Amino acid sequence: MSEPDRLYFRQLLSGRDFAANDVIAQQMRNFAYLIGDRETGDCVVVDPAYAANDLLDILENDGLHLSGVLVSHHHPDHVGGSMMGFELKGLAELLERVSVPVHVNTHEADWVSRVTGIPLSDLTSHEHGDKVAVGAVDIELLHTPGHTPGSQCFLLDGRLVAGDTLFLEGCGRTDFPGGDVDEMFRSLQALAALPGDPTVFPGHWYSQEPSASLSDVRKTNYVYRASNLDQWRMVMGG
Numbered sequence: 001m002s003e004p005d006r007l008y009f010r011q012l013l014s015g016r017d018f019a020a021n022d023v024i025a026q027q028m029r030n031f032a033y034l035i036g037d038r039e040t041g042d043c044v045v046v047d048p049a050y051a052a053n054d055l056l057d058i059l060e061n062d063g064l065h066l067s068g069v070l071v072s073h074h075h076p077d078h079v080g081g082s083m084m085g086f087e088l089k090g091l092a093e094l095l096e097r098v099s100v101p102v103h104v105n106t107h108e109a110d111w112v113s114r115v116t117g118i119p120l121s122d123l124t125s126h127e128h129g130d131k132v133a134v135g136a137v138d139i140e141l142l143h144t145p146g147h148t149p150g151s152q153c154f155l156l157d158g159r160l161v162a163g164d165t166l167f168l169e170g171c172g173r174t175d176f177p178g179g180d181v182d183e184m185f186r187s188l189q190a191l192a193a194l195p196g197d198p199t200v201f202p203g204h205w206y207s208q209e210p211s212a213s214l215s216d217v218r219k220t221n222y223v224y225r226a227s228n229l230d231q232w233r234m235v236m237g238g
């Protein structure tokens with residue numbers, strides 16, 4: 001989009017900016033994101049977990065309204081559900097308050113439905129390269145399997161919202177159900193090749209800084225020391 005002031009973009013830390021008193025949210029250090037168009041008031045939330053109502057309150061206090069949800073992947077710390085014996089709130093709680101499309105990768109839809117209890121028919125499935133328009137803001141959905149089969153990243157206006165595919169230091173684990181070491185290598189390489197040096201906004205705060213340029217991440221993140229699949233498998237302990 002051309003007018004920079006129209007873009008509304010907020011990075012919110014769980015246990016601090018939302019779900020402030022939730023001990024699990026504090027420990028997990030998830031980031032949720034709000035992406036909107038200030039002029040039309042449309043806004044999407046990326047990965048609403050723990051306290052979806054807090055996230056809705058924040059964007060509504062800023063004068064926007066929710067028009068959709070983007071899901072990076074199905075893990076309960078991103079969408080709610082049962083994790084380590086705890087019931088985390090998330091998508092289901094959000095949809096009780098407002099009915100909006102939930103955008104998932106087609107390879108993640110079954111998993112998201114199972115974890116959240118939301119019927120498959122209430123999820124909007126996408127292919128790699130699809131775009132979701134939020135007012136005048138176009139968000140490109142990138143399929144980046146590896147952490148999970150249908151993990152996806154979001155590219156908009158010089159920003160890469162990377163979910164649990166790429167952190168500033170390291171990447172998402174590949175040893176959970178549906179994880180795949182080789183797919184992760186290919187996904188990370190594809191992200192590294194993105195043009196325009198976008199700023200990387202990860203799904204967790206596992207580093208000093210909360211965001212960094214992709215060129216910096218390529219220089220400093222050990223996941224980019226492996227230049228081929230054999231090296232990568234060794235890095236990942238395969």
Ligand SMILES: [Fe+2]
Nearest residue numbers: 073075164172
């Ligand atoms: Fe995850």
